[in-house]
Amino acid sequence: MSDEHPTLPYPEPSAEHPTLVIPGGDEQAAPAPPAKRRARWPWVLLIVVVVLAALVVAAELVARAVLPGVVRGIVIEQLDLPQDQQLQVDAAGILLPQLIGGRLDELHLSTDSVTFGGVTGAADVTATGVPLRGGDLTEAHGTVRIDQQQFTSLITASDLPIDEITFAEPDVTASGSFDVFGMPIPVALTVTPGADAGDVLLTPVKLEVAGLSLNAAEIAERFGGAAAQITEPQRICIADQLPAGLTVTGLQIDGSEAVIDVDVDGAIATDESLQQNGTCD
Template sequence: MALVIVLALIVAAFFAGEWIARDLITKTVRQQLAARLDISADTEIDVDIPGSLLLQAATGRIDEATVSSSDVTVGDLSGQVSVTVHDIGIWDGGSISGGQATLSLDTAQVQALMSQVDGFPADTLGLSDPDVTMSTAISALGVSIPVGVALTPSADDGDLLLTPASLTVGGAQITADDLRSRFGTLADAVLQSWRVCIAQELPAGLTLTAVSVTGDRLVAVFAVDAGSLTDAALAQKGSC
């Protein structure tokens, strides 16, 4: 009976220590993110560390940690954010082997982003899996002809790129060649690709690698540099 009681106390102490350690790490992560990303200190942030934190801490490294929030604003970007990093050093200043981050934006948030792009009709923008959609018009002989454009999102050299994929005129699908044959150089403004640099809004340690429309949200995926938590330069905003 005495042995059972002792074992029960050891188990209880272990789980109490586990809870305290997770609470401490969660608070620390929130404080660091608030300082590094200039976000509100009361922003709801979830921290998930699979497995036993105490057992991993005993080895000096944490296998994986995911930080997420449903509402984060960084610069002019707002959306749902999730960041997963791997092989985190506890005693060496927070080294990591790398990671991945995702930023998920709804229609209004993408409109706010694209409103900064000169000439883009952001108020007509929509999200229709797998494309970003917009409406514009070609003026010919005093007549305004509405054109619907479906744009395929992608990542290109760290930038967001929107490339025309399909067109509609008067509700009917039309090819890019047909549009050019009808309107000549007037079609160029409709058929152009739109490039958006977002590096200046985010830490330099994040590089945009993929973009897609999933359901009614635009999802951007970033690679997290291994030096993101230890190199001060990578914590600073990037540049365009």
């Protein structure tokens, strides 16, 4: 350079004008911290739970599909019913724990027609504590519906002169005749049916004799003791027409059917004597 244009020296560094350090210069940049990996175990656990839930639901559906056939076979075998007996089965609650425990909490059985003892009708029974590996029921109760013909066969053991039975809810009219001095007198007795201590109870509400409506005093006056038997409540034992394990607790007329409420002895499932007809002492 010439003296005319001399080179000026750099100013001395001072606190007033600090030297700036350019980032990324000679110093090596610090490495960035590694990205955190998300934990996978909650997703794995969720998948396991979903799969187990699906298996439980599938097992429950299979149990509900198989159980009716199994129970039907047990009932038919233990109660000695026909092999083609129609029987609908429905179990309450979640089945898997009950099946594992070997006992059903509640079982509902129904059929449109079944014959037991000497009676044929539609039956609807609810049983609780039903063992699947044999044993007694905890308890059971239900209803049996029978028509006029079956009801007539039930009460033929009474002292009523019955030729025909007709239903007129809530009563029953028994038509027939009784002899007075060797002459048949037509009579129609209307009674209200019920049950007491296992027996059928018929309580008279109206009596027609030879077309005339008479009360008990008038009947006694005209016909004496010969007609007394049809003016008093009639108690009819039907134990000999039903399995000994059944006890009649109620009886009423519903339209064209007689509805009989029954309690079932839980031992009927194992005790053959309870499956046979009872006796009237």
